[in-house]
Amino acid sequence: MTGAPDDLDAAIAGRTDVYFNRTRAIVEHFGDCQVTYAVFLRRPVVSAPRLMVEWLESVAQHRGTRFEIEVMHAEGTWVGAGDPILYLTGSFAQLADLETLYLQKLGPPCVAAHNAYQMCLELPAVSFLAMDARHCAGAEMQEMMAYAASVGSAAAQREGARGFAGNATDATAHWFGAPRGFGTMPHALIGYAGSTLRAAEMFHEAYPEENLTVLVDYFGREVTDGLAVCRRFPELAAAGRLAVRLDTHGGRFLEGLDPGESYGVLERHVPGAIRRYRSETELRHLVGTGVSAAAVWRMREALDESGFPKVRIVASSGFGVGKCRVMAEAKAPIDVVGTGSFIPDTWSETYATADIVAYDGVARVKIGREFLLKRNGARKRNGQVVP
Structure with missing residues (x-):
């Protein structure tokens, strides 16, 4: 929502479902009452309610009212499918038209936080960098996804994982406790420079105090160009301030690899990873094109054999929960994962729902949603749920 405070109600009315606007008008005409909403998702998630709660508090302040928000699952904790994340109580007239907008601010962050949490736990010794911004549909989604990654990361860190060290944009870096975003160069800079080495030289000359992370796949010479930059x-390289970033696209293998060579690399390092049944997707992550486990191991081999054991490997391209799991099983020597793949893949899973479960303190909910009632002894009488 943007604009002066006087515009807030008009903005809400314009973006909420019409039947909520009409409900508000009807309630104002026939008489207000206190209601309690149960707010939940239909799949397991990690609780990430802060953006919703802060927005509701700002609307309440603007309208001169008060909403009681009882968060049942603290930020960063696991929530089961259908389990209310929070109960929201207040004037029906003041709450009726807000449902569309506050649900938008809850569902996507909760699912993205769950994804980020799982990814971090799959690779607990690896640092993550949130690179979600380019995949977001505008600034509000960008804020939600950065917030979600920070929540999932913090949850995983409490279980011993390194989690997310930061993200790629200044505007959302605060979610990770950082003053600014991280990043060195896109492929476009390498194209501009004409060579991977020259791009690295340009960056270092412009930002001599910054650590240097170099994309090495532009010309399809990941190993050759990576070693040239190290030399x-x-x-x-010796100070651990240099990293190569593997971002090889799925249409080809890393330099020097093919299916046979990829199996050979894993046979040398983690033979157990390829000696059991694998799905087609898992095999692709292990020995296929793009940034596979074999590709990471081959890059590590080349760096170590050439005397650059402290040069780090940053891996990106499609690192969701499944790929992280396969990389963990293959013990892929990754130092940092750059990812935006914690963004929910199945968007329908992000739909949050709210149902009123009490009117003026009397428990009442539509048939089939009794599970949303607070566990306070509510029961049915003559088809109605009563306390």
Whole structure:
């Protein structure tokens, strides 16, 4: 919502479902009452209610009213399918037209937080960088996804994982406790420079105090160009301030690999990873095109054999929960994962729902949703749910 405070109600009315606007008008005409909503999702998630709660509090302040928000699952905790994340109580007239908008602010962050949490736990020794911004549909979604990654990360960190070290944009870096975003170069800079090495030189000249992470797949010479950069900057390499980023697209193998060579790399390092049944997707992550486990291992081999054991490997391209799990099983020597794949894949899973469960303190909910009632001894009498 943007604009002066006087515009807030008009903005809400314009973006909420019409039947909520009409409900508000009817309630104002026939008489207000206190209601309690149960707000939930239909799938397991990690609780990420802060954006919704802060928005509701700002609307309440603007309208000169008060909403009681009882969060049942603290931020960063697991929530089962259908289990109310929070109960929201207040004037029906003041709450009726807000449902569309506050649900938008709850569902997507909860699912994305769950994805980020799972990814971090799959690779607990790896740091993550949130690179979701380019995949978001505008600034509000960008804020939600960064917030979600930070919530999932913090939950995983409490269980011993490194989690997300930061993200790629300044505007949302605060969610990760950072003053700014992280990043060095896109492929476009390498195209502009004409070579991977020259792009690295340009970046280092412009930002000499920054650590250097170099994309090495632009010309299809990940190993050759990666080693050339290491030889050009031996001091950075020895100090652990240099990293190569693998972002090989799914249409080809990393330099020097093919199916046979990919199996050979894993046979040398983690033979157990390829000696059991694998789905087609798992095999692709292990020995297929793009940034596979074999590709990461081959890059590590080349760096170590050439005397650059402290050069780090950043891996990106399609790192969702499943790919992280396969990389963990293959013990892929990744230092950092750059990912936006915690963004929910099945958007229908992000739909949050709210049902009123009490009117003026009397428990009442539509048939089939009795599970939303607070566990306070509510029961049915003559078809009605009463306390």
